[in-house]
Amino acid sequence: MPAIEPELQALKDNLLDMLSLVRNQMIKCKEAIRDNDTSLAEEVIEDERRVNIQELAIDRDCENILALFTPVATDLRLVLATLKITNDLERIGDNAKSLAKFLVNNNDEIERQWLKAYHLEDMLDIVVEMLKDMGEALRTEDTKLAKKTTKKDEQLNEFNKKAFKTAAELIKQYPDHSKNLLTLFLVARNLERAGDLTKNIAEELVFHIEAKVVKHKKDQK
């Protein structure tokens, strides 16, 4: 077994751990909304620190592998893809944290029906599912699954479009709560962004496994 093999395996394991941490943040956000439980939202905020630590550790491992093992071909692509995926995951984690912060700080002022109107739980379900598929795709090197998952991003785009209309209608109805209603619109947009970032992860997986660059495909045509 080449010396780089255990290093790459450890890198992949750490990346899967980070993915699972971020996914759990999103699951907790969903449960915090569903059960009106701010303690879960507080956990999401606390978890952000762990996500950041994991990101730094993976970055350091990538640097070491590049410097000490000079990887090529599929090994090099794994390291390069990992560097980008950790960046995407950290940003998805940030999105979870800002949603959690909003829930903690404004819990008493938020009407449950608003959260429903913005379809936040539905959006969180999709993000969680996409992240789950991405973990499976990375673990089993299944690019078909990664590609299939990116299609779910379209549902998030739709919810985001609806959120704009919802914000306009609710602000008319509750002008005194416009700040919170606008923030909820931004939360929906952040979840749509989380979908985009998960899509980026799928593209990096395709690059790692198939050596194909699929990002910005439309721009290249």
Place this chain on the structure above:
Amino acid sequence: MKHIEAKNVNVYYGENHVLKDIDLTIKENTVTAFIGPSGCGKSTFLRTLNRMNDYIDTFRKKGKIFIEGKDIYDKKVRVEELRRKVGMVFQKPNPFPKSIFENVAYGLKIHGISNKMEINETVEKSLKQAALWNEVKDKLDKPALSLSGGQQQRLCIARTLAVKPSIILMDEPASALDPISTAKIEELIQELKEKYTIVIVTHNMQQAARISDRTAFFYMGELVEYDKTSVLFTNPSNKQTENYITGRFG
């Protein structure tokens, strides 16, 4: 322009079939690296390019090798003339036990050049091209063997350049050198490709990746993959190549 062209080359040492159906074209003013595990045939192929294998009794070759469009195994070809045109640098620096000057001038003399001025000029030019002149210009009469390993290897390159070759074959030219000397040889190869076509056998994959334009991967006498170096080291099309360059061979 095609500089070297191998067509369906097969080489045998007695019963041993060491090169199988090799087809390969090398353009002029490029650096081509041959990589592969020990015994894969890369050095044998390199040596067929200036007929170094002719000395081996059991050596047999089928197929054709053309250099500048001429079949180098044609009966009319003078081997000494071929080797002047296709110079070679070996793994271990092998200067003659003579002065630095004599080492570079030696090839000129055996090719019948006796004009002192011409010899002096060529020695200086060759040592400059080999990036050694500044280090030895004040001690040209000193023994070549007093130089460091890296300097000796650059002296051997200067000796090769003195007889004005168009192709330089290098068989692991830096494997016996320290990292600084290796870097100097690699830098030199980059400069030399402006004027010469260079073919290098190396076990150092990073070296192949750093200095060559194209890389050929040999395995068990076959040319498995031949492509741009940037492609072969990032996205090889053959699984065997990928396993070899990522160290998962066997």
